[in-house]
Amino acid sequence: MRLSTTVHRLPGRSGPHRLVRPAFRLPGTLVSSPELTKYGCISGPRADLLRLAALLRFAALSPHTAVHIPLRHQLPVDGYQSFWFGCRPPLDLLFVRHDVGLRPSAWPRVRAAAGRGAPLAIRVPDGHAEPPPPYAWTHPRQVVLSERARTLIVAGPAWSLHRAADSLFASGERIPGDRSIHRHGESLLDDWNGMVRDDDPRPYPVEFTIHGRDPVFHKSRWAKESSVRRRPAEPRRRERPPHRAAVDVRKVKS
Structure with a gap:
């Protein structure tokens, strides 16, 4: 996949040497952090998930680069995203x-x-890699999620970031054939539950899921709209003129 980005050179010798941002918007994508409730998710349409997978893979391939996707100023676009993101602000x-x-x-x-x-x-x-077995996610390989300055930071070894990119790519490719997307416009596509490191002492595990929300493939919605547009109009009834009584012309002349 070919993407247009903007590169920012960073001063200093420690840390990343450059910061890369996409030159395009991801208008349908929202991100929440699992720090507060131990549940977070990424929600977006097919095109956005495929682009996120490419950006994550680019970060995995670049040893001196950080990839920043600005998303914190976006608002929920429907009731489904308002349910998940209405009580907590979106993040970069x-x-x-x-x-x-x-x-x-x-x-x-x-x-x-x-x-x-x-x-x-x-x-x-x-990405077309096969998913790794569950036992492959040992502690050094797990992805670390942290929130700072309204940004969800996804950090990990290159191998782990490649696997996370495969998950996003597979989720995006799954949207056109997903029945829940066809019926309701949204679906739970994948999760990073075993992939994410959980250092929180609370008893329940951390959960991070990938949700698809794509109105383009919401077939039930398009079927309803097309049925309304194709509904034949009712024929207009022709109004009859009022009845007029017959008048004898000879009597009128006389």
Whole structure:
């Protein structure tokens, strides 16, 4: 996949050397963090999930780059997203490898230091890898989710970020044939439950899910709208003129 991005050079020798942002908007995507309730999710249409997968894969391939996706100013577009995101504000996304050396506490400073960017076109291979077995997610390989400055930071080793990108890619490709998408316009597509590190002492586990919400493939909605448009109009009844009594012309003349 070929994407248009903007690259910002960062000063200093430690941490990321450049910050990459997409040059396009993801209008249907919202992100929530699992820090408060131990439940978070990414919700978006097929096109946005495929682009997120490509950006996450680019971050996994780049040892000195952090990928920032601005999403915190977006609003829920329907009742479904209002249910999940109405009580907590949407967040930005930040994809970064562990070996880049970006601490979550340093993210506000790094974001403020990003100056004027330059256009950069990137080409990222699509993901078709088989899902790893559950036992592959040992503690060093798990993805770490942290929230800082209204940004959900997704950090992990390159191998783990590739697997997370495969999950986003597979979720996006699953939307056109998903029955729940056809009937209701939304569906739970995948989860990162075993992939995400859980250091919270609360007894219930952390959950992070991928939700698809795509009105383009909501067949029930289009069927209802098309039936309304194709409904034949009722024929107009022709009004008859009022009855007039017959008048004898000879009597009128006389």
